[in-house]
Amino acid sequence: MPKATSDAKLLIQSLGKAYAATPTNLKIIDLYMVFAVATALIQVVYMGVVGSFPFNSFLSGILSCIGTAVLAVCLRIQVNKDNKEFKDLPPERAFADFVLCNLVLHLVIMNFLG
Amino acid sequence: MAGGLPALATLLLLLLAAAVAPLSAAVRPVSDAHRSAAAELFAASPDGSFGDLERTYEAVRTFQILEAEKDKSLTGKACKLAAEKLAFPSSSPAKDLFHAVRIISVLRCGVDSSGYDDVAARLKAVIKETNSLLELYYSVGGLLSIKEQGHNIVLPDADSAFHAIKALSQSDGRWRYDTNSAESSTFAAGIALEALAGIVSLANAEVDPSMIGVVKNDVVKLFDTIKSYDDGIFYFDEEHVDATEYKGPITTSASVVRGVTSFANVASVKLNIPGEKILGLAKFFLGIGLPGSAKDCFNQIESLSLLENNRAFVPLILSLPSKVLSLTSKDQLKVEVTTVFGSSAPPLIVNLVQVLGSDSKVISTENKELQFDLDNNVHYLDISPLKIDVGKYSTVFEISLQEPEHEAIYATGGRNTETIFVTGLIKVDKTEIGISDNDAGTVESVQKLDLQKDTSVSLSANHLQKLRLTFQLSTPLGNKFKPHQVFLKLKHESKVEHLFVVPGTARQFKIVLDFLGLVEKFYYLSGKYDLELAVGDAAMENSFLRALGHLELDLPEAPEKAPHPPAQAVDPFSKFGPKEEISHIFRSPEKRPPKELSLVFTGLTLLPFVGFLIVLMRLGVNLKNFPSLPAPAAFASLFHAGIGAVLLLYVLFWVKLDLFTTLKYLSFLGVFLVFVGHSALSYLSSTSTKQKTA
Numbered sequence: 001m002p003k004a005t006s007d008a009k010l011l012i013q014s015l016g017k018a019y020a021a022t023p024t025n026l027k028i029i030d031l032y033m034v035f036a037v038a039t040a041l042i043q044v045v046y047m048g049v050v051g052s053f054p055f056n057s058f059l060s061g062i063l064s065c066i067g068t069a070v071l072a073v074c075l076r077i078q079v080n081k082d083n084k085e086f087k088d089l090p091p092e093r094a095f096a097d098f099v100l101c102n103l104v105l106h107l108v109i110m111n112f113l114g
Numbered sequence: 115m116a117g118g119l120p121a122l123a124t125l126l127l128l129l130l131a132a133a134v135a136p137l138s139a140a141v142r143p144v145s146d147a148h149r150s151a152a153a154e155l156f157a158a159s160p161d162g163s164f165g166d167l168e169r170t171y172e173a174v175r176t177f178q179i180l181e182a183e184k185d186k187s188l189t190g191k192a193c194k195l196a197a198e199k200l201a202f203p204s205s206s207p208a209k210d211l212f213h214a215v216r217i218i219s220v221l222r223c224g225v226d227s228s229g230y231d232d233v234a235a236r237l238k239a240v241i242k243e244t245n246s247l248l249e250l251y252y253s254v255g256g257l258l259s260i261k262e263q264g265h266n267i268v269l270p271d272a273d274s275a276f277h278a279i280k281a282l283s284q285s286d287g288r289w290r291y292d293t294n295s296a297e298s299s300t301f302a303a304g305i306a307l308e309a310l311a312g313i314v315s316l317a318n319a320e321v322d323p324s325m326i327g328v329v330k331n332d333v334v335k336l337f338d339t340i341k342s343y344d345d346g347i348f349y350f351d352e353e354h355v356d357a358t359e360y361k362g363p364i365t366t367s368a369s370v371v372r373g374v375t376s377f378a379n380v381a382s383v384k385l386n387i388p389g390e391k392i393l394g395l396a397k398f399f400l401g402i403g404l405p406g407s408a409k410d411c412f413n414q415i416e417s418l419s420l421l422e423n424n425r426a427f428v429p430l431i432l433s434l435p436s437k438v439l440s441l442t443s444k445d446q447l448k449v450e451v452t453t454v455f456g457s458s459a460p461p462l463i464v465n466l467v468q469v470l471g472s473d474s475k476v477i478s479t480e481n482k483e484l485q486f487d488l489d490n491n492v493h494y495l496d497i498s499p500l501k502i503d504v505g506k507y508s509t510v511f512e513i514s515l516q517e518p519e520h521e522a523i524y525a526t527g528g529r530n531t532e533t534i535f536v537t538g539l540i541k542v543d544k545t546e547i548g549i550s551d552n553d554a555g556t557v558e559s560v561q562k563l564d565l566q567k568d569t570s571v572s573l574s575a576n577h578l579q580k581l582r583l584t585f586q587l588s589t590p591l592g593n594k595f596k597p598h599q600v601f602l603k604l605k606h607e608s609k610v611e612h613l614f615v616v617p618g619t620a621r622q623f624k625i626v627l628d629f630l631g632l633v634e635k636f637y638y639l640s641g642k643y644d645l646e647l648a649v650g651d652a653a654m655e656n657s658f659l660r661a662l663g664h665l666e667l668d669l670p671e672a673p674e675k676a677p678h679p680p681a682q683a684v685d686p687f688s689k690f691g692p693k694e695e696i697s698h699i700f701r702s703p704e705k706r707p708p709k710e711l712s713l714v715f716t717g718l719t720l721l722p723f724v725g726f727l728i729v730l731m732r733l734g735v736n737l738k739n740f741p742s743l744p745a746p747a748a749f750a751s752l753f754h755a756g757i758g759a760v761l762l763l764y765v766l767f768w769v770k771l772d773l774f775t776t777l778k779y780l781s782f783l784g785v786f787l788v789f790v791g792h793s794a795l796s797y798l799s800s801t802s803t804k805q806k807t808a
Contacts (some may be wrong), residue, residue, distance in 0.1 A: 106761070111766045
């Protein structure tokens with residue numbers, strides 16, 4: 001059992017070490033995703049406490065967070081230099097796409113918010 | 115039966131009243147009703163005054179003519195109002211002075227008459243200066259009123275004033291208001307004639323008779339423009355209706371009557387106006403009945419008074435005290451001939467020259483002289499020798515004055531047409547009721563009924579038989595009569611009623627009820643039916659609703675799908691009662707969480723953002739990549755500002771804007787954002803590639 005614990009510890013440490021090597025801009029994106037998902041979770045908890053009325057507002061809030069997180073994932077994929085597939089794509093272009101998608105997403109969200 | 119009979123009888127009475135009512139609204143002389151109407155229309159305001167000077171004059175003049183009692187305090191108030199106006203003549207317009215002087219004249223106020231010299235001087239000055247017809251009219255009228263109160267007023271240059279007014283006359287007998295206006299007006303013609311008459315009275319010497327003759331021709335021409343209705347009513351109205359100047363037929367006619375009567379009183383010549391038109395004007399004013407406004411009331415009463423009291427043409431009104439004559443009580447056809455205020459006429463003869471039926475069919479053209487009843491001042495005639503039956507008739511009367519010299523004073527208008535309504539008892543006979551078999555042959559039972567007596571029959575029938583009812587109606591003169599309403603009513607024990615119109619021919623009224631065709635309509639209800647017959651007409655004095663008896667009806671059993679009789683209301687009037695209230699159900703609002711909890715979670719959603727910022731700091735994120743050159747820096751700032759603006763727009767969309775407005779703004783912002791975004795990001799891109807290559 002102690003072995004398993006130390007294994008897990010080892011695993012997490014190696015994971016942390018490996019992650020420390022990640023470029024800062026990717027870390028920022030990761031952080032952003034964590035922030036978005038955390039916000040979505042808090043809304044889910046709120047719904048669990050008081051019920052889902054008004055449902056469209058609840059959906060808007062959740063989808064806003066999840067949607068922007070998904071978009072951030074896409075951004076991360078495109079920005080990551082290890083992804084050979086997107087080698088020719090400048091990160092600025094990827095960021096522009098991210099901004100555009102977010103604006104379209106939130107226009108829909110606001111319309112649905114009621 | 116007990117409930118239905120009064121209801122139907124009321125209906126018949128109402129119909130009778132409706133049929134007779136329009137006849138009563140005809141020309142009758144001025145009566146007490148006018149006095150109470152005037153008292154109502156000229157009711158003083160709470161502070162005890164009648165309003166402005168003009169209205170006050172109209173009120174006191176109307177009361178004077180009607181000889182109505184006036185309150186002392188009202189008189190005092192009116193006198194004070196007028197005296198105040200006269201205190202400063204130089205600053206008041208001629209119109210105010212005119213009305214004020216006339217109020218004092220009517221009420222005989224005890225005012226200090228020394229101020230009249232100033233007033234007269236002021237009015238004379240106005241006459242000299244102005245060329246406006248209204249100003250001349252007010253000034254001359256004011257001076258005339260002062261003269262009538264016993265002051266010595268002489269208009270020095272009467273001829274020039276006369277010419278000034280005459281210069282405004284038009285070729286068709288109408289007048290213009292001043293030299294600048296192009297429109298001619300009938301109202302102005304009346305005013306001008308009154309002013310001319312005033313000038314003739316005020317002149318120190320005789321006015322040129324040839325000028326009087328010219329004006330006389332103008333009056334005749336003016337009367338050529340008079341308008342008329344079919345029934346001998348004449349009135350004046352403006353040819354061209356102008357919104358600003360238009361005064362309506364009553365005011366216009368009153369103005370002409372005022373002008374023509376005052377001119378006829380001062381001019382020594384006879385005016386060639388047909389008596390028919392004068393009578394028509396009198397009928398027009400009387401035909402108004404009780405006026406609706408104070409102005410109309412004043413115009414009506416004053417015009418009638420002028421027509422009654424002038425020297426040249428006093429209209430005599432022929433009227434019927436009662437327009438409904440009963441053949442049963444042998445009513446006499448009574449005719450009153452009076453002046454417009456109801457005073458008695460000079461000796462005259464009234465002839466009935468023609469009687470026309472309702473379809474303009476000539477009934478009688480025999481000339482019949484009406485007897486005169488001196489005590490009651492009515493002319494009367496027995497109608498029985500005329501052989502007229504029940505119905506509606508036009509009667510034509512001719513008035514002839516007995517003394518020839520009266521012809522020059524009174525206007526009788528020749529023929530007068532009046533509508534009368536003759537009623538009588540209608541005889542019902544040959545009433546037969548019976549049951550016959552369906553194959554039209556044998557009549558099983560026929561019973562004769564006498565509707566004058568209270569007889570009742572009892573019949574029985576089945577669905578293969580028919581009910582027959584026949585009767586005849588005849589007028590007192592033995593003619594056939596066809597009333598407005600003939601109904602047969604069958605009423606079942608369960609109060610289900612059926613109403614049938616009894617068709618009538620010239621010979622008789624006959625209804626045949628074939629029960630075979632009616633079983634469905636009768637809802638297959640067998641049993642005892644009450645029979646009622648209703649006959650009604652406005653000319654029928656014995657309109658009736660009578661129970662005939664009852665009928666025992668034997669109808670087949672109702673099949674499955676037969677309609678059910680409608681539910682009978684317990685109270686027949688309950689259907690007019692209030693309807694059942696409709697209660698609306700609103701959706702109850704969803705339960706909302708407590709406010710505090712929601713606020714706490716709003717705060718909680720901010721926590722990840724705070725955490726996001728903290729971790730960003732720890733990562734050592736900086737803005738060193740932000741462009742330092744002014745142009746790219748400006749583009750970058752604008753890019754961020756643009757994103758911020760779009761998000762702000764979204765918030766506004768959420769709060770108050772609609773989708774289309776939002777999209778409109780977004781299209782502008784989007785273009786801007788694409789432009790600055792492209793600039794900013796391409797600069798960043800070029801710097802990063804430079805770094806790489808370097």
